Amino acid sequence: MGNIRILTLKFRNQLRPDEIKWFRGAVIHASDKDNVLFHNHTEENYRYAYPLIQYKLIHRCAAILCVEEGVEAIGHFFSGYTDRVRIGERELRLEIDYLRPAVFSLETTECPVRYRLRRWLPLNRENYQTYRTLERGDQRIHFLQKILVGNILSCLKGLNIYSDEKITCRIQKITRMYTIPNKNINLLAFDLIFTANLSLPPYIGLGKNASINCGIVTLAHKD
Template identity: 45%
Template sequence: MTKIKTLTIQFDTPLRRSEIPLFRGAIIAAIPSSNILFHNHDGSSLRYAYPLIQYKRIGGKAAITCIGEGVDAMGEFFSINKDYKIRLGEETRNLPLQNIQAQQTEIQCWDCKFDYRIRDWLPLNEKNYNVFNETTDIIDRINILEKILVGNILSLAKGLSMNISSTITVSITDIENIRDIRYKRVPLRCMDIRFRSNISLPNFIGIGKHTSVGFGIITKEKN
């Protein structure tokens, strides 16, 4: 049984959704060692593994979630950035700490069920985007999304070098705020969902596409 450590740092710094990529770039620019975990590329090639440092907007403010090795890497930022200031686009912004949450979570299946919410989930790739749009029955649409969600969870576990041997069950209980967005000029379908599952997952971890810039944030609902 393996526990995954996570660290979510919330700053008292307002951040718009569109500013998350700028926030990510500002943090990367503040790291002199160019640690690959902060940006997932080494200048010539991409690190295609699950991002262990994720830049987010939580409660309308800037936040970073670190997973596994990313927790240790984050110490470098705080060791060299003692005044907690970054350059966000053309502005200099302070990063006063608001809250720090450390967790250790066993990502595994249990006999009980957990209630979760995912904000700004991007479940659809080019192939299943067309299938989803051509499906008019709401039950069939939910079935498509549930299969994708199980796949996302398995990809997350694989990215964290964890093997889930038990069967993951998910049941989507609510879908809201479905909207079309563009990210890097690519049209995407974004949505918020609530679901129940037999697997335990850490708070604020990302799932699905573009998790490094704040999409697909999971939070556990209070049962």
């Protein structure tokens, strides 16, 4: 299918999930505010393409995942880098843990790969109503699987990666369901285990709010 460039910047500073928005703001303040990749907002409206700079927690610590053009863009952050930032009401001194560039090969696989997906937000207002009408658990799983495939295809399209083979997913287990506040409403979030016939980069984001610590993909170890 194709290769993509990735750069993972992890800090030693632990944050709460609700502090990611302030961490994002601090990075935007320290970088090129005119570069839409940092904030996904344009003068007219909003950049609806796949986010190429993603703010998240890795092992509970602040991190930035840069993909493709986002790898070059992060240089603006370092050009004005200051280790003193404000996260909400507290001042924080950022300590870099590691900076890892990589080239990842996105390929379909003969054997399904097992993944963990955390803080996934598959349901908007319309499909939430559809989800609620499904009474059987297997119907809901099938419905979520279709959304997950759509999220993966949207990610690939945003990275200019196209597959001649059909992408398939199977949700093996939903480990947790809870709500995440978003713009004054609560969205239903899922933690789950799924398999897919595709290699996915670690910590890549899928679905809604992928740029701010949602829909995080990692390999799942067998129980």
